[in-house]
Amino acid sequence: MTSLSALRNKLCRFEHAYACAVQLRKATGRNQFVVRTGNPLQPFRVSETMPADDEHLLVRVA
Structure with missing residues (x-):
């Protein structure tokens, strides 16, 4: 797999x-x-x- 572009890398972050x-x-x-x-x-x-079975909940914004 090729490396991600700088913009995609920024957009894919948790923040x-x-x-x-x-x-x-x-x-x-x-x-x-x-x-x-x-x-x-x-x-x-x-x-x-809520997340699917193969996903993991990280945070809930309530």
Whole structure:
């Protein structure tokens, strides 16, 4: 697999996912979850639902 671009590397960081979760919480009023996916192209994601069985909950923004 090729290395990630500098921009993708920045966007794939936990800090970016957390910031997105905080913004979504403010915009929607709903709890947001930051989960680790195990996918190198999307190692973290933000969701309004609990993580799937193959994912790990890192933080809940309530």
